[in-house]
Amino acid sequence: MEQADFILSEYGKSSSVPSPVNRMMAAFAADFRSDTDINLGVGYVNEGTIPRELILEALQEVLGCPEKYKQALNYGGPHGSSNLINSIRKLHSENKSWGLTEKILDSKEIIIGPSGATSLLEGIAHVLKPGIVITPDPMYYIYCNYLERMGFEVLTVPEDAQGIRTDLVQEKLEKLAARKQSLSFFYIVTVNNPTGSILSDERRAELVRIVAELSQGLGRKIPLVFDKAYEDLIHDPTVKPPRSSLTYDTQGLAFELGTLSKILSPALRIGYMIGSDSEFMRALVQKTSDVGFSAPLITQEIASYMLDHHISRQINYVNHGYRKKATSVQQWLDEQLGNYLQDCSGGKAGFYFYLTFSDTLTTEDSPFFHYLARTTGNPAIDGPPDNKHPRVIYVPGEFCVHPQGDLVEKGKRQLRLSYGFEDLERIEKAVVLMRQAAQYAASS
Ligand SMILES: Cc1ncc(COP(=O)(O)O)c(C=O)c1O
Missing domain, CATH: 3.40.640.10 (Type I PLP-dependent aspartate aminotransferase-like (Major domain))
Incomplete structure (x- = not known):
């Protein structure tokens, strides 16, 4: 006789399917190359701040x-x-x-x-x-x-x-x-x-x-x-x-x-x-x-x-570090993405910037996302299958706005960028790649 599966609670049932962000992060983490790929998605604190x-x-x-x-x-x-x-x-x-x-x-x-x-x-x-x-x-x-x-x-x-x-x-x-x-x-x-x-x-x-x-x-x-x-x-x-x-x-x-x-x-x-x-x-x-x-x-x-x-010394130290990072990242965002952005918040506290593009879509199925995930299907952009060009991950705004809320359409042009975890050199590189992705999205 065919056996029914375990009977879960309503919470158990809804939790047995990973949330959209967890699914996306897991897919990225599965073959993350720590020396090549750049993770601007995770909310990890900077290792250097831990005493x-x-x-x-x-x-x-x-x-x-x-x-x-x-x-x-x-x-x-x-x-x-x-x-x-x-x-x-x-x-x-x-x-x-x-x-x-x-x-x-x-x-x-x-x-x-x-x-x-x-x-x-x-x-x-x-x-x-x-x-x-x-x-x-x-x-x-x-x-x-x-x-x-x-x-x-x-x-x-x-x-x-x-x-x-x-x-x-x-x-x-x-x-x-x-x-x-x-x-x-x-x-x-x-x-x-x-x-x-x-x-x-x-x-x-x-x-x-x-x-x-x-x-x-x-x-x-x-x-x-x-x-x-x-x-x-x-x-x-x-x-x-x-x-x-x-x-x-x-x-x-x-x-x-x-x-x-x-x-x-x-x-x-x-x-x-x-x-x-x-x-x-x-x-x-x-x-x-x-x-x-x-x-x-x-x-x-x-x-x-x-x-x-x-x-008190520890809080000053941590904040000094994030201030320095926020100032540099803000400058690169202005230089590289200024023409593409409608709004940019954050960078005053914690370690996130939240970008709103004028036209560029940032959703998981957008050309911008595919460019950065190296899944465009074009080998010139993605690199060879066994040695892809550097990938960049961020949290698409579509996951940050409520799916039944007032900001659904806007959310498709937004993203969260964390400057907490990665070091400055890699964040600069990621912002340059984001500009290239925005250019690619505009031409596709
Ligand atoms: C808004 C917010 N609340 C709570 C937490 C979690 O804090 P804790 O590490 O103490 O569980 C986070 C972690 O990123 C957060 O962003």
Whole structure:
């Protein structure tokens, strides 16, 4: 008798097919030649920013001082290491531009996720009832894709240089009419991935106001989650450092997510959330216990040591490096692609530029993409099958805009370029290849 396959949950079924970006990246990675091909697609941090020596020192100090770092190689508790929580609290009280007073910090809890900010994002999708999630467009596609597989409806709202457009948030809320009852939460990336747009203080305050009013009208609290993954990486000195959204929130609706991945090392897997004690926070703590009891205690203690002893120099060092890269890449983009571009955002924080071409399509089936992937079918362009010319990978905008959102057509002319991982010489080469690809696309 023919056997039916394993019975999966709805989430299992939708996850058994790789997401479009994962499929594209896997295809590229399968025969990636690290000395020839150039990867401007991955969101990896630059290896040179990871403080290897200091992490070695931290490990020795942690294991050498069991009085302070108790049982660092044992299981930890689900809230997180108290050393690390204290270090994160200190970091927030010392950064005066965030405006977090002792009074505000005393009224908040800090929890550590089991595996980076990603695990807290996952937890949020697990403990909140599925419904509508409001987020900026272009969107953080990794999380939005996950939310949809978990049964949420992602409702994107276009952004501009100041972040999500709050006038359009209001408009979309009005259009929802009775469906407002199905709102689950707001997910706002403060330095947006992919665009690098930095959410202004005015918009932060406005979002808090809108969500407070909405919660009042619905008679229940709507969580407003700010993902600050790149906020420690604002390296453009002309940008005014933003205030913490928690300073505007009097009702315990705002939550801030942070990560040490970008300023220390992604492999430590340290992400945290700050917000008011609530059923929501307590459920996230239980979730941490359920998936692994705690983040590895040893990496929490290493992170605590690093925050206590080296963090301000380390943040300056990381930002100095990304600033230098952003300035060079901006210049090459202007020189090589200026004639082809309608808009270019990013380069002020984190490590992305987001390009909008005037006419050139960037989709996976476009001549531009084929030129850079060396799949045009023309050997003069692609090179011999066993020794292809250098390939360049980027994230096409079609994956960054919501497929049912307002930016679908524009997204086909956009791309995200990461200057985090590759070194400058290779990025320059990639930008030259992009100009050739745009020329090729114009003539085909
Ligand atoms: C917007 C955003 N949030 C969260 C994360 C993940 O952070 P973590 O490494 O702490 O899981 C990333 C990583 O690239 C990100 O871009």
